[in-house]
Amino acid sequence: QVRCALNYKQLSFRTEFVLVHELAATAQRIGAAPTGTHPDGSPKYTVPIIVDESVPGTVISDSAAIFLYLEKTYPDPARPLYSVSPSGSAIGVDVLAAMTIAPVLWPVYLKLLLPALERWVVPSSREHARAAAAQIGSAAGQQVLQPGEQRFEDIITAVNQGLEQGVVSVLKTHEAAGKIWIGGERPVYPDFLLLGALRMIELWRPEVFERIVDAGEGVLGRYYKAGERWL
Amino acid sequence: QVRCALNYKQLSFRTEFVLVHELAATAQRIGAAPTGTHPDGSPKYTVPIIVDESVPGTVISDSAAIFLYLEKTYPDPARPLYSVSPSGSAIGVDVLAAMTIAPVLWPVYLKLLLPALERWVVPSSREHARAAAAQIGSAAGQQVLQPGEQRFEDIITAVNQGLEQGVVSVLKTHEAAGKIWIGGERPVYPDFLLLGALRMIELWRPEVFERIVDAGEGVLGRYYKAGERWL
Structure with a gap:
């Protein structure tokens, strides 16, 4: 879904595949936030994660957060990711839909x-x-x-x-x-x-x-x- | 919900209450379409129903159809009922939401x-x-x-x-x-x-x-x- 949005917005990117059992270590190494907690209380990491090399230090986990980030950082009136308010602050109908x-x-x-x-x-x-x-x-x-x-x-x-x-x-x-x-x-x-x-x-x-x-x-x-x- | 939309759009209207057990007869008399079928195959009538006296012969049953009708008949760029396309033909995100x-x-x-x-x-x-x-x-x-x-x-x-x-x-x-x-x-x-x-x-x-x-x-x-x- 994130790749789809990046292509739609005509933003260039490269994809790196991460082995499932190396995901937690990789996420921690690049400074990605966990997206939840395991039953035992330990942090849970999921893909997708994006690293925006044009804005140093920008690492975003979680699809919903990535979409908001992309819309705020790379607004394009011809290709907004949301129905309402390209600023990305009104996500309502799209998120509910x-x-x-x-x-x-x-x-x-x-x-x-x-x-x-x-x-x-x-x-x-x-x-x-x-x-x-x-x-x-x-x-x-x-x-x-x-x-x-x-x-x-x-x-x-x-x-x-x-x-x-x-x-x-x-x-x-x-x-x-x-x-x-x-x-x-x-x-x-x-x-x-x-x-x-x-x-x-x-x-x-x-x-x-x-x-x-x-x-x-x-x-x-x-x-x-x-x-x-x-x- | 329809009254709410009418007030929001600043359209004038009057409400007529119909007794539950007289709904079917009333709907048939004013020419309102049924919105479903009873288990026995007979037509089922529900409220809301609108009668638009400014467009003779216009009687619309079913909330979703009424919203589309209102948006198409009384478009108002400052007060659209849908997020996308005030023409009312793209209802997607709002209906799903x-x-x-x-x-x-x-x-x-x-x-x-x-x-x-x-x-x-x-x-x-x-x-x-x-x-x-x-x-x-x-x-x-x-x-x-x-x-x-x-x-x-x-x-x-x-x-x-x-x-x-x-x-x-x-x-x-x-x-x-x-x-x-x-x-x-x-x-x-x-x-x-x-x-x-x-x-x-x-x-x-x-x-x-x-x-x-x-x-x-x-x-x-x-x-x-x-x-x-x-x-």
Whole structure:
């Protein structure tokens, strides 16, 4: 989602990948703030983190904070990240709108992506990935549900219904009016969250992605195609 | 919520009250479209309905449709009802943002307001109100939960937590930046929904209202005070 916003804003950047089990040490080394606390009280670090080399000492953790930082530091009237007030101080409708997306896609992440995570991490990260997944309630290391299996199909049905009642119904209304984005003429914060989430699903499990973008007679697939250039 | 938007837009109107058990007949007489279907297949009518006497033949049912109609018919650059595109064709972020409010307040309506409905309807509507409430799963006619009772307190706690994680967290951020509304400088669609919902709670059960506007160290109460002039 952050990469998507950076590309949209035409800001140049380079991406550095960090091994899951080295994330905490790396974050501490570069001075990134923790984004939460583990049950045992220790600081929790998550990606994305940005380091802005043009403003010495600037290290920002957490997507929401990164979006606000980018909008305040690099305002561009032609490409604002929020619907209201490009200053970034009025984040309301976009942040609330985004809240309708994450809970709907969460079961996809938790039940269909995370259990398949081990395929993707390097062997030295496998144990850490397994523990992290278990901590948020995912069946990592267990059976990876496949299309055709009842539990897989139930999850897809529920997610597509949730999308249909929310973001897809809005996208259909907009498509009928010749508009693409949740934000109308321009993509805004919830658009970047949705595009980023769809990208993650496509990369991790293309067979799941195919079933999600089917939603709303393909409107979600057309939406994703339109945003793909920023991903 | 519609009255709130009409006042905000400075449009003149008069309100006519319709008895619950006469709603269907009244709607049919004035040519209002049904907003759904009853389980038995018969058309379902709901309020609000507007009749625009300045545009003959204009009768609109359903809040969302009324908001779109008002914005298209009476655009006012200083007082748009939506964050994006005052033409009303890009409704996305506002409609999605509003979707984070209704589900949080739904238990208040269903469990704390509807069972108390019989106090407020005229005797001839009582039976109809009871049946309508039962149809949507409310315990109308049963015990009206009171502050201090465990079930009452549990509902308030859950609702306040839901508000805190959603709209109240946004209002706090905005308050810190000197802004009041979900829409920032101006109220938008989800603001009118929230103000209307709070008004309904205040009118039906002030003792419930007091416990809801406590949320977020009073930010919701201050928000409501600021919007009260349009209610």
